[in-house]
Amino acid sequence: MTKLWNAWNDISLVKRIVAGLILGAVLGLVVPGLTGISILGDLFVGALKALAPLLVFFLVINSLAHQKPGKGTNMKTVIVLYLTGTLLAALTAVVASFLFPSTLVLSAESAADMVAPGGITEVLKTLLMNAVANPVSSIATANYIGVLLWAVVLGLALRRSSDNTKDVLSCLSDALSMAIRWVISLAPFGILGLVFNTVSTTGLGVFASYLRVIAVLVGCMFFVALVINPILAFLCSYKNPYPLVFKCLRDSGVMAFFTRSSAANIPVNMSLCKELGLDEDKYSVSIPLGATINMAGAAITITVLTLATANTLGISVDFGTAFLLSFVSTISACGASGVAGGSLLLIPLACSLFGIPNDIAMQVVGIGFIIGVIQDSCETALNSSSDVLFTASAEYYHRRKTRKQG
Secondary structure (H helix, E strand, O other): OHHHHHHHHHOOHHHHHHHHHHHHHHHHHHOOOOHHHHHHHHHHHHHHHHHHHHHHHHHHHHHHHHOOOOOOOOHHHHHHHHHHHHHHHHHHHHHHHHHOOOOOOOOOOOOOOOOOOOOHHHHHHHHHHHHOOOHHHHHHOOOHHHHHHHHHHHHHHHHHOOHHHHHHHHHHHHHHHHHHHHHHHOHHHHHHHHHHHHHHHOOHHHHHHHHHHHHHHHHHHHHHHHHHHHHHHHHHHOOOOHHHHHHHHHHHHHHHHHHOOHHHHHHHHHHHHHHOOOOHHHHHHHHHHHHHHOOHHHHHHHHHHHHHHHHHOOOOOOHHHHHHHHHHHHHHHHOHHHOOOHHHHHHHHHHHHHOOOHHHHHHHHHHHHHOHHHHHHHHHHHHHHHHHHHHHHHHHHHHHHHHHHO
């Protein structure tokens, strides 16, 4: 078994994932009734979600407990990149919506059973309340704002602890990292199950009415991933950013595309950061933080669907108001993880800028769930891959500054 396991791990993970992807698609087309295969995807995502909060919690505590006084940090640069990237993504969506205006097919159906936030104040209040939630509850519910806050508090408190205590923390972090590596090595089977479930249960006909808006959404996300983000990365490193961009998209974005979960992709991103040779003390904080506030894909979704709703209803939107919408989308997107339903349930908040009734806005939320197989997959892939890209860019920027000063 050991030889078989080692042989399996010797094959490139990307090649194994591609094989699982192809096999899942074929099985979904040929034997769609074989629903037991989809459990592989549920098990894989479930295992990642179960381990990720614990991994983040103990990695952050361990990093801060071992951090020497006076050691530099790049968190300010990381946060600036996260927020700048999200704002530029929203502005990209505004420009694309003006260049390629799209409309929606609104029906009598609405997402009446869902409750959208009443305003930005409510979104921010939810975010702050999640930050001070019970730490055990935060770990159990994958509330990463709460996990991060209490991990930082405990990590700082344990700086003066004994070496034996710090050794225990290191051992726990190493054990969780090893467990995550075992789960990630089984990713091809998980991808097989996820792709099978999507292909066998989702007909392509449902997307026909929304092809234009899907094209605008996906086009904006590709533009941000391949143009905006590389420019930001170049400004930090002064090097060709595309090798790093493509590696992040391949190793992080592909996995996030199929899991459709930023939380599940946190361990994948941490593993990628380690492979890139980044400082664990820094990425153990910036990666889970990015899963919370680095929401370029969410900002695009909120902006495009809101402007498409305005077009459908014949509401004239000037560029100044649309520019304001991009700021609202940015702030809302940063709080998306604190709201049940993520970015889609923040659409009514943005629609309120144009006086669009809540019942119509909630119909748009329903449309969002219909096209979510494509929209949410691309959104998560963009968000998650840029977490690693900006974490690496911030570190390269500080390394360049240090060399310059030296």
